[in-house]
Structures are given as C-alpha cells and as structure tokens.
Amino acid sequence: MNQKFNLGVIQMKVSESKADSVHKAIENIAYMADKGAHIVVLPEMFNCPYETHRFPAYAEVEGGDTYQKMSEIAKKKKIYLIAGSIPELEVASEGDRIYNTTYIFGPNGNPIGKHRKMHLFEIDIINGQYFSEAETLTAGKSVTVVETEFGKIGVAICFDIRFPELARLMAEQGAEMLIYPAAFNMTTGPAHWELLFRSRAIDQQVFTVGCAPARDYESNYISYGNSIVVNPWGEVIGRLSDEEGYLFGEIDLDEVSHIRTQLPLTQSIRRDTYELKMILKEDYA
Numbered sequence: 135m136n137q138k139f140n141l142g143v144i145q146m147k148v149s150e151s152k153a154d155s156v157h158k159a160i161e162n163i164a165y166m167a168d169k170g171a172h173i174v175v176l177p178e179m180f181n182c183p184y185e186t187h188r189f190p191a192y193a194e195v196e197g198g199d200t201y202q203k204m205s206e207i208a209k210k211k212k213i214y215l216i217a218g219s220i221p222e223l224e225v226a227s228e229g230d231r232i233y234n235t236t237y238i239f240g241p242n243g244n245p246i247g248k249h250r251k252m253h254l255f256e257i258d259i260i261n262g263q264y265f266s267e268a269e270t271l272t273a274g275k276s277v278t279v280v281e282t283e284f285g286k287i288g289v290a291i292c293f294d295i296r297f298p299e300l301a302r303l304m305a306e307q308g309a310e311m312l313i314y315p316a317a318f319n320m321t322t323g324p325a326h327w328e329l330l331f332r333s334r335a336i337d338q339q340v341f342t343v344g345c346a347p348a349r350d351y352e353s354n355y356i357s358y359g360n361s362i363v364v365n366p367w368g369e370v371i372g373r374l375s376d377e378e379g380y381l382f383g384e385i386d387l388d389e390v391s392h393i394r395t396q397l398p399l400t401q402s403i404r405r406d407t408y409e410l411k412m413i414l415k416e417d418y419a
Contacts, residue, residue, distance in 0.1 A: 137310075137387035139284045142166030142174040145361040145374050145381075147348045148183060152192055155181045156200055159218070160207050162380075167211035169382055172284070175345040176218030177361070178292050178315040179234070184347070184355040186270045193221035193232045196248075201237055209243025214282050218315045218345065219251070219291050221271075231272040236289055236315055238280050246281070250274025251291040252300065267293075279307040285387045288340075292316035295344070296326075301334045310390040311341040318346065323358025328370065336368040339394050341385060349376035366393040 144162045148155050159180050166174045178184070181200050182192035194200055200220050208215040215238070222235035234251035252274045254267035277300065278289045288304030288311070295301070295314050304312055312334060318327050327344065335342040342364045347357040363372035363381055366389055372381040 135283070135285065137285050139172040139385055140170045141343070141363065141381070141383060141385045142169065142171030143343060143345045143361050143363065143372070143381035144174065144176055145346060145348050145359060145377075145379050146177065146180065147350050147378055148177075148180055148353075150183055152181045152200070156203055160203060163207050163213070163215065164211060166380060166382065167213050171213060171382060173214040173216070173282070173287075175216045175313055175343060176315060177345045177347040177357075178219045178317040179221070180218035180315075180347065181220050183353065184317050184357070186267060189221040189232055189234075189270045190223075193223035195223050195225065196235075196237075198223075204237060205239050205243045205245070208239035208241065212241040214241060214246075215239045216287075216289060216313050216315065216345075222250070224272075232270055233274055234267065234271055234291055235274075236278075236291055238278075238289060240282075247278055247289065249278035249289045249291060250276065251294060252276075253293045253297055255293040277303045277307065279304050279309045285310050288312040290314050292318070295330050295334060295342075298334065298337055301338045301340075305338040305340055309340060310387045311343065311385070312338070313343040313345070316344050316346050317355070318358040318360075320356050320358055323360065327358055327360055328362060328373075331362050331364045332368045332370065335364040335366055337399075339366045339397070339399055340390055341365055341387070348378040366390050 204217040217237045219236045222233040224231045236249045238247040240246045254273050286308040288309030331342045344362045346361050349359045359376040361374045365371050
C-alpha cells in the first residue's frame, strides 16, 4: 500500500448565505485538487454560522443539497473529501434531532463514512463566554474510522479532541491520522489548540489535523483559525494564522510505524489496559 499522499486543508470564512459558503467550499476544493491534493479537508460548520439558534434553519437531511454538492466535487476531482461538518437533520417519529455531522466521500463520490460529533461543546466562563451546543444539537454515539487507499483515517469533530479515550479507540481501529474539523474560539484557541493537537499526536503516535474556519470579527462567534497539521513525533509541520488560506503538503503514513517501532507506546498501553481489565474482572468476580 502506498502510504504517501498530498493533503489539502482549507481555512475559509463562512457567510450567512449557505449557497455562498457551499460555492466557496467547492471552489476551494477544486483548487486544492488541481494542486494535487488526494485528501481534502473542510472546517466545522462550513455552510452555517456557528450559532446554536441558527442550526435548525440551516439543517439538512442526509443526502440534501450540501451533501450532494460535496459528493459531486469529490467525484469530479477524484479525491477523498472530509467535508467539514454541517447541521444534519434526522426526522423521526419520536421527534426530530439535529447533529453536528461530518460526511466523508471517496474518489468515486460515494460516502465512505460519517461522524456525528460525540462531545458537544460547552463553555461558561465567569464574566466571559457562554456557548452550549446541547441547546439544539444531539450527541453522536459512534467512533469513526474510514478506509482509504493510503491507510485508515479517524475522523472526529472539534470538542472531541479533548477526549484522549476517543483518539485511543480510533488508533486501536487502525487509524494513523486523526482529522478534526473544528472551530475553537478566542478563549480556548490561544490556550489549548496547539497543545491538544500535539498531545493527541504524541499519545497515539499518529498525524493529527485540525481544520478551522478563518477568523471573522464581524461574526457573533469568532473562530480562532490556526488550522494545523502535527506529525507522530508531536512536531507542528503546518499551521496557518487567522486569515483564509490553505495547508498543502505530502504526508507519509509510514512515519507512524517508524515512530511506533522506535518508541512502542501503543504496545505498552494495550498491555496495561489488558492488565487493568483483568484486575477489574477479578474485583467484580
């Protein structure tokens, strides 16, 4: 298996017009693909202002307009597309639900996976920022790892990165790169953004990717930006600032096995986990 590929990460502003944001995403995807990207990533809520009360108005059922356009551009450009995230509407007899969902498409335009954000963002800073996705969103329940021709990739969304247990589950399922469409804010971004992506890269010995919207000071929710790529040694190998732009470059997933061979942390973790499970089993026998 050829584990080398070109990665394209798109940091774009999101407007109040869904049609304009989707059109901009398509243009950016095409640009990255034309530069030679094999895998392209969009930011969290790329077709919708990041405000809880707006999610219902922008929500689409799976297979809706945004979904179809992302499928079409992936097929046209023959790329893998991690299509950021959008508000997904699920209609059910017991009541409609809205999820923060990433759709993932293969080079033939067919879906190869989807991730519903498992850990909904909550912040309540004293005399500062308040935000609660749970006011309108429902949490997902599934770990997401997709198979590509280059290797397995784990996909999660923003606040999910704060939970190393989820990263471990993705790594145990074979993921060698963890991709997080995300929209950290101006409180948590400067404090934790780089630290978290480097931490998950180091503790799971994988590549980590954070793709954020560009900063828009006219928005009610201001994204930190700073889209980032970190290698399995914890080194930042690509990072933007706050403005619109791209990260583009070659990734070699062979680095993962190279690092794990020299520093076999994953083997130690699995052995310790097994011993812990055995102790717990004995305690409750």
